[in-house]
Structure formats: structure tokens, C-alpha cells
Amino acid sequence: MTIPNGEPMVSAVRENFNMKYDVIIGLEIHAELKTKSKMFCSCNNDSEGKEPNTTVCPICLGHPGTLPVPNKQAIDWTILTGLALHCKINRLSKFDRKNYFYPDLPKGYQISQYDQPLAYDGYLEINGEKIAITRIHLEEDTGKSMHFKDQDYTLLDFNRAGTPLMELVTEPVIKNAEEAKKFCQAYQQILRYLHISDANMEKGEMRCEANISLQKPGTWKYEPGQILPHKKGGKLNAKVEVKNINSFRAVEKAILFEIERQTALLNQGEKIAPETRGWDENSAATYSQRTKETSADYRYFPEPDIPPLKIDDDLLAKLHEKLPEMPDTKRQRFIREYSFPKDMADILVNDRDLAAWTEEVISELDAWIEANGDEEERQEKKLAKSAGNWITSELLKHLRADDKNISDLKITAENFAELVCLIYQGKVNSSAGQKILEKMYWEGGNPTDIMRELGLEQLDNEGELEEAVKKIIARNQTQLGQYRQGKTNVFQFFVGQVMAETKGKANPKIVKEILEKLLK
Ligand SMILES: [Zn+2]
Numbered sequence: 001m002t003i004p005n006g007e008p009m010v011s012a013v014r015e016n017f018n019m020k021y022d023v024i025i026g027l028e029i030h031a032e033l034k035t036k037s038k039m040f041c042s043c044n045n046d047s048e049g050k051e052p053n054t055t056v057c058p059i060c061l062g063h064p065g066t067l068p069v070p071n072k073q074a075i076d077w078t079i080l081t082g083l084a085l086h087c088k089i090n091r092l093s094k095f096d097r098k099n100y101f102y103p104d105l106p107k108g109y110q111i112s113q114y115d116q117p118l119a120y121d122g123y124l125e126i127n128g129e130k131i132a133i134t135r136i137h138l139e140e141d142t143g144k145s146m147h148f149k150d151q152d153y154t155l156l157d158f159n160r161a162g163t164p165l166m167e168l169v170t171e172p173v174i175k176n177a178e179e180a181k182k183f184c185q186a187y188q189q190i191l192r193y194l195h196i197s198d199a200n201m202e203k204g205e206m207r208c209e210a211n212i213s214l215q216k217p218g219t220w221k222y223e224p225g226q227i228l229p230h231k232k233g234g235k236l237n238a239k240v241e242v243k244n245i246n247s248f249r250a251v252e253k254a255i256l257f258e259i260e261r262q263t264a265l266l267n268q269g270e271k272i273a274p275e276t277r278g279w280d281e282n283s284a285a286t287y288s289q290r291t292k293e294t295s296a297d298y299r300y301f302p303e304p305d306i307p308p309l310k311i312d313d314d315l316l317a318k319l320h321e322k323l324p325e326m327p328d329t330k331r332q333r334f335i336r337e338y339s340f341p342k343d344m345a346d347i348l349v350n351d352r353d354l355a356a357w358t359e360e361v362i363s364e365l366d367a368w369i370e371a372n373g374d375e376e377e378r379q380e381k382k383l384a385k386s387a388g389n390w391i392t393s394e395l396l397k398h399l400r401a402d403d404k405n406i407s408d409l410k411i412t413a414e415n416f417a418e419l420v421c422l423i424y425q426g427k428v429n430s431s432a433g434q435k436i437l438e439k440m441y442w443e444g445g446n447p448t449d450i451m452r453e454l455g456l457e458q459l460d461n462e463g464e465l466e467e468a469v470k471k472i473i474a475r476n477q478t479q480l481g482q483y484r485q486g487k488t489n490v491f492q493f494f495v496g497q498v499m500a501e502t503k504g505k506a507n508p509k510i511v512k513e514i515l516e517k518l519l520k
Contacts, residue, residue: 019267021214023259024222024239025174028209029187031166031197032141033074038162039140040068040111047159060140060162062107067305070095074164075118075309077196078138080319081166082119084190084326085133091311093118095138095303103154104143106161112139114300118311124190125328126182132171132224141165166197172211172239173222177255181248184208189327193352201247208251212258213239214266237266238274242286245279254279257286330355338362338384347392354391354406357413361387364417387420394434398441410444419447426507432456460507462514465498468506469514472497483519491515 038045041059059066082089096114117137123130141163146155168187174180188206191197199206214237240262242254257279262272277286325333327349334345334355348358365383395416399406419440423433428451436450451457459465472494473480483490498511 019263020217021237021263021266022217022220023175024172024213024215024220025176025180025255026172026211026239027168027170027174027180027183028211029168029184030141030207030209031168031187031191031199032205033077033164033166033197035071035073035077035164037071039071039074039138039164040162043162045163050159052155052157052159055159056161060106061158068111068303070306070309071164074138074166076315076319077164077194078118078136078166079311079316080194080322081168081191081196082122082136083316083319083323084194085119085122085124085136085168087119087122087133087136089119089311089316090116092116092308093311094308095306096300097303098139099299100297102142103156104145104158104161106143106158110139110142111303111306112167112300113137116308118309124183124186126179126186129179131179131183132173134169134171134225136166136168139165139167171222171224172213172226177252177259180210180255181252184251185248186327189350193324193327195352201245204246208245210242210245210251210255210258211239212242212255212262213237213272214259214262237262238272240272240274240286241276243276243278243289246281250279250281253284254286257284261286324352327352338388339381340385340388344385344388344392347396348388351406357406357409358388358391360413361391361417361420364414365420368417368421383420383424386424387417390416390420390423390433390437394437395441398438410442411440412444415440415444415446422447422451426458426460426509427451428456428458429504429506429508431504432458456505458507459502459505460510462510465502465506465510466514466518468498468501469494469511469518472501473518480519491519494519 033045035045037043038060041057043057043060044050044055047055059068079089093113093116095111097109098112098114099109101108117135119136120134122133122136124133125131141160143156143158143161146157148155170183174183184201184206188199188201191199191206197205201208220236240258242258245251245254258277265272273288273291275291276289278289279286331342331345331349334340334349335342340348349355362384365387369383395409395411399409419433419436422428422436423430428436432451432454435454435456436447439445439450439454440447476494476497479490479493483494494515495508495511498515499506499508
């Protein structure tokens with residue numbers, strides 16, 4: 001065995017070699033908000049594909065004498081996120097200066113929020129457990145440093161400087177790597193539902209830092225408001241902060257790596273250094289970056305250029321109204337109202353636009369039932385489920401293969417509902433339905449027209465089908481004999497033969513009825 005830092009495990013194995021520790025994880029997640037303008041100036045906040053240092057102005061470049069003006073949209077969206085995550089909202093909030101020196105920070109300080117964040121004390125439910133959220137606050141993003149291999153200089157791009165950045169901090173209550181990953185995924189889904197951030201981790205629109213510490217079982221018990229142990233010398237083991245995590249998989253892998261690394265060190269009697277480590281995707285390992293600053297190092301003080309923010313009842317009421325149905329609630333409703341299996345509901349709810357489109361299809365189906373309706377309730381659920389099936393299996397298959405979203409779709413909800421009805425009524429069978437869907441996917445159009453155009457209309461003329469069945473029976477006397485001697489599973493063979501004879505267009509239900517009559 002090798003300790004993750006590369007040194008071979010010493011042979012003098014200690015008594016507590018196999019000791020297991022309590023894992024304590026807290027997350028800090030930054031998300032870039034997709035407001036039109038930046039956090040404190042009117043610069044374009046969308047710099048994707050733009051030349052470096054072209055979406056900048058004296059304010060976001062930190063020139064002396066400029067004054068920041070907070071972005072109202074970013075403040076509203078942060079409160080909205082707080083409401084979505086069951087947070088309390090600070091009625092009096094303010095911005096603070098966080099002082100540190102780094103080349104990508106033009107002012108020499110970052111405007112952030114210290115002791116009066118916009119939102120605090122909330123939770124997000126993961127696998128039925130409420131993961132406590134300490135706070136959600138707003139700050140500004142930094143620029144980007146660009147280092148080049150074999151070059152002795154660094155280039156700076158300030159396009160990103162001043163982008164509104166929302167930071168969420170959890171309590172140290174996450175117990176394992178998988179739970180941490182699920183938290184990040186669920187949070188991303190909520191940000192996307194709110195349409196406030198694309199939260200793509202690979203693009204750095206959402207960035208996750210994990211604080212990890214290992215304690216001997218029973219030595220540390222979580223109490224609200226407690227921070228992860230980070231001091232040297234105490235009885236508790238220090239925490240390690242891991243940065244540069246840029247995918248959900250990396251969240252899980254980096255935490256698993258740290259647990260293994262820290263366990264090995266502790267079992268050798270080593271102390272854990274309180275430090276910041278980076279995650280290196282290529283070597284699948286964390287590496288030491290620097291020893292940990294405490295918050296005192298940042299010399300926080302209230303931002304003198306921005307007056308405190310008063311959040312009144314009116315604003316809160318307005319934002320409450322804007323809050324869409326959240327993924328969890330929607331999932332439960334889909335299962336209840338449409339009898340969707342959980343897996344299907346998960347897929348459909350994953351994307352808010354897809355969920356909305358699905359409901360449009362179902363409402364078209366309801367209208368159809370209303371017009372043609374008998375056995376209303378039963379049909380409604382059956383049709384909804386059939387629609388769900390066709391969306392999750394067939395339609396998404398096309399979208400994925402084509403790398404497209406539901407918003408790119410050429411098929412209207414009305415036409416899709418009609419296709420589901422054609423199949424439900426037996427006007428086309430399932431394989432013809434797939435052919436029609438494929439044509440609709442590429443060209444749009446009405447499924448009934450496409451059905452006629454491609455000659456896929458299901459054959460349900462009983463006279464014609466009876467002729468076909470008789471032909472098949474005459475051709476397969478051996479099987480007929482077997483069937484009559486009691487080998488009833490030969491029945492399916494006959495169905496298959498008739499379907500082949502009619503090039504897949506026969507109505508299987510009618511074929512079965514005729515076969516039952518003629519095989520006796
Ligand atoms: Zn600017």
C-alpha cells in the first residue's frame with residue numbers, strides 16, 4: 001500500500017492502523033449569476049467568446065475615484081435562492097471589503113458580505129435528510145490569470161472581474177463524498193430552475209470547495225453554528241480545504257482521496273496540517289497549495305461606498321410570488337398526478353423546460369380525452385404515462401444524440417400529443433410510431449400527415465387480416481399441430497409471422513383475435 005503522498009507505507013504499522021474516523025464535510029459553492037450587467041458597474045456580464053479585457057470599465061478595473069453601484073437583479077436573485085432553500089432573509093444586509101492581494105483582484109480587495117449575508121439558516125434536502133445551509137451571500141468575481149508553460153509571465157483577463165458571484169456555505173454536516181456530490185447536483189438544478197445561473201461546473205460557472213476533517217468517533221458532535229475544526233494544537237484534527245474542483249465527479253473523487261490521505265496520516269500518528277489543497281484531475285490527487293488563512297487575515301470592514309441594504313416586506317412578497325415550483329415538489333406531484341414511476345419523474349423534472357413541455361403535452365392529451373372521452377380518469381393516467389414513456393425513451397434519445405435541448409425542439413406539444421393518441425388508438429403500432437417521431441424530430445409536422453405519407457397506417461381491416469392469417473396457418477402446418485397438442489406458446493410465433501407478412505403494419509390486437517378464432 002502507498003500513502004497518497006507517494007511515500008511507501010512504513011512497515012512499523014501502528015496499533016490503530018485500521019482505525020475508521022468520522023468524516024465531517026462542509027461545502028462552499030460559488031455560482032456566477034447570469035445578470036445582464038456586472039455586480040457594481042454597467043459592463044456586459046456575458047464575456048463568453050469575447051477578446052480579453054474588452055468587457056471592462058474603470059469601476060471593475062478598480063480605478064481610484066470610481067463608485068460601485070450594486071446590481072438590484074443580483075440582490076433579488078440571491079434572496080430568491082435563499083427563499084428556495086428555506087433560508088431566513090436578513091432585513092438589513094450590507095457589503096464588506098475582504099482585503100487580500102492577488103493580481104487578478106484589481107482593487108486589492110473584493111466586495112463581499114461578512115456578518116450580514118442576504119440569506120442564512122436554510123436547508124436543502126438530500127435523500128430525505130436536511131443538509132443545513134449556513135448562509136448565502138453575494139460578492140464579485142475576480143479576473144482570470146493565464147499562465148503559460150515555459151513562459152516567465154502571466155497574462156490577466158479582467159472580463160470576469162466584477163461578475164456577480166453568489167456563495168453558499170453549508171454547515172459541516174455532510175457525511176460522505178456521495179452526499180456532497182448529490183448536494184452540488186441538487187443545488188445546480190435549483191439555480192437552473194430559477195433561471196439565474198447556468199451553473200456549469202466544467203465552465204467554472206459553479207465552483208465547489210470542500211472542507212474535510214476526520215475525527216475519532218465520538219469526539220466531535222455537530223451543533224448548529226459550529227465551524228469545522230481548523231486550529232492547530234487542539235484536541236481535534238484540523239480541516240483541509242480542497243479547491244479547483246470542476247465537475248461533479250471530481251467533487252466525489254477529491255473527497256474520497258482526502259479521506260484516504262488523512263486516514264493514512266492519522267493512522268501513522270501524524271498531524272493533519274490545516275491547509276488549502278488543490279485537486280489535480282490528471283493525477284487524481286490533491287496537492288498542498290498554502291496554509292490556511294483565518295478570516296482575520298482578510299481585515300474585513302464595511303464597504304464605505306455602498307449604503308446598507310434594507311429588504312422590506314414588499315420585496316419579499318414579490319420574490320415569493322416569483323418562486324417556481326421546486327424540483328422536489330414537482331417530482332412528487334408528477335408521481336401523484338400522472339402516476340409516473342419515480343425514474344421517469346426524475347428524468348422529466350431534471351430540466352424545468354422539459355417538465356413544462358411534458359405538462360403541455362399532457363394538457364393537450366386531456367383536451368383530446370375531453371373530446372373523445374370515456375373512462376376519463378383511467379385513460380388520462382394511461383395516456384400521460386404513455387406520453388412520459390415516449391418522451392423519456394424515444395424523444396430524449398434523439399435530443400441526446402443530437403446534443404440538443406428541449407428548447408431546440410421542432411415538435412410542438414400538440415403534435416406530440418397527437419402522435420401519442422395515434423399509438424394509443426392503435427392507428428399506428430409502436431415501431432411505426434418511432435418512424436413518425438424520427439421524421440417529426442428532424443422536420444416537425446403533423447403525425448397524421450406523416451403516417452399517411454409514409455404509408456404507416458396500421459392495418460386493421462379484419463377481412464384483409466384474416467386472409468393474411470389464413471395464409472400463415474396454411475404455410476405452417478407443423479406449428480399448427482404443436483399448438484393443437486397444447487403447446488400454446490407457439491401462438492406468439494404465429495403473431496410474429498403475420499406481423500412480418502404485413503410489413504409490421506398489422507394491428508396486433510386484431511391479429512391475436514383472429515388467430516385465437518382460427519387456431520382452435
Ligand atoms: Zn465594469
